[in-house]
Amino acid sequence: MAIDRQRASELLEEAMSATDTRGFDDEFLSDIRNLAEVMRQVLVRHLPTLGSTVVDEGAAIEIDAGSRRRGRIGMTSLLEQLELAAADRRKKVIEMRIVSLSDVLDKLLSDDLHDHVPDRNSFVPLVVGDESYRVMLRSVGYKSGDDDPYVSWKMFDGVRGLLSENGPNNLMHLFAGNLPALGIDADEARLLALRNLKRLYAKERYRFDYSESIFEVGGMDGLASSLLFIPDFWEKQYKGLGEDIVIHLVSRDRLVFFRHSDRALVDLTGMMVALGEIGILIPGKLFEFRGGKIAVYHPDGVPRSH
Numbered sequence: 001m002a003i004d005r006q007r008a009s010e011l012l013e014e015a016m017s018a019t020d021t022r023g024f025d026d027e028f029l030s031d032i033r034n035l036a037e038v039m040r041q042v043l044v045r046h047l048p049t050l051g052s053t054v055v056d057e058g059a060a061i062e063i064d065a066g067s068r069r070r071g072r073i074g075m076t077s078l079l080e081q082l083e084l085a086a087a088d089r090r091k092k093v094i095e096m097r098i099v100s101l102s103d104v105l106d107k108l109l110s111d112d113l114h115d116h117v118p119d120r121n122s123f124v125p126l127v128v129g130d131e132s133y134r135v136m137l138r139s140v141g142y143k144s145g146d147d148d149p150y151v152s153w154k155m156f157d158g159v160r161g162l163l164s165e166n167g168p169n170n171l172m173h174l175f176a177g178n179l180p181a182l183g184i185d186a187d188e189a190r191l192l193a194l195r196n197l198k199r200l201y202a203k204e205r206y207r208f209d210y211s212e213s214i215f216e217v218g219g220m221d222g223l224a225s226s227l228l229f230i231p232d233f234w235e236k237q238y239k240g241l242g243e244d245i246v247i248h249l250v251s252r253d254r255l256v257f258f259r260h261s262d263r264a265l266v267d268l269t270g271m272m273v274a275l276g277e278i279g280i281l282i283p284g285k286l287f288e289f290r291g292g293k294i295a296v297y298h299p300d301g302v303p304r305s306h
Helices: 005-018 032-046 076-084 087-109 130-139 176-182 186-203 224-229 231-241 263-275
Strands: 051-055 060-066 069-074 123-129 152-156 159-166 170-173 214-217 245-251 254-259 287-290 293-296
Touching (some): 005 032, 032 051, 032 076, 069 076, 076 087, 123 130, 159 186, 186 224, 224 245, 224 254, 231 293, 245 263, 254 263
Antiparallel strands (some): 051 060, 069 170, 123 159, 152 159, 159 170, 214 254
């Protein structure tokens, strides 16, 4: 169902009223969750039967169209556009984004979604928490004993890898039922996804001042958290810092890392993550690069990699 400019304007006005949003000033934009909730309300009003949930601390909206049809709409690129736009143009920027949602929703709602043959060069590995994954399974009617409908695997206790198709504005999770059309199995799909991720990584030119105490990483087409799958990146940071590393996945598109020996910073971050006071992609989890391997960070210093 197409959305024209007039309808986009109407939907946005309704969403603003529902969220008591009076405008899109810098204070509003300082928390991406504000923007995500406005956009979620747009979806609710455009398609009332469509399930939608703000995830990743506001970095995306998970959309559930039933019958095992589930997708994702990213918010970070829209936020970046709004931050660059003049204050009096921001509403128009959002309206144009609403118009562009038509293509995403049409693909999700099409009857042949599960007959869709993914582009072998498009799917990539994501890091997801077990609780988020259980929500995904419930949304597609999964019951204990059923085959996993997605292409996923255990990485660590409480953490999974998940394959998704990477689009310019959204991620569409890869279903196991798509694999026969590609002529590959789940293990081969994982290898292909890693190859695609490495291709994204090869385009980046990360440079850090190793005299600093904390390092922020973005890029990777909004998939910076998936650098957890790229040991070469962490080997380079280990050499630059000269010691082991603690990693905090802030959101799908952003992570920070710092020295393992900076106990004050490590402990403070761990406490704030545990209290839910800072953004965290995987609730309650920090990671580490130690002994040449990625593992879940444990304060007792015992890495438990899988």
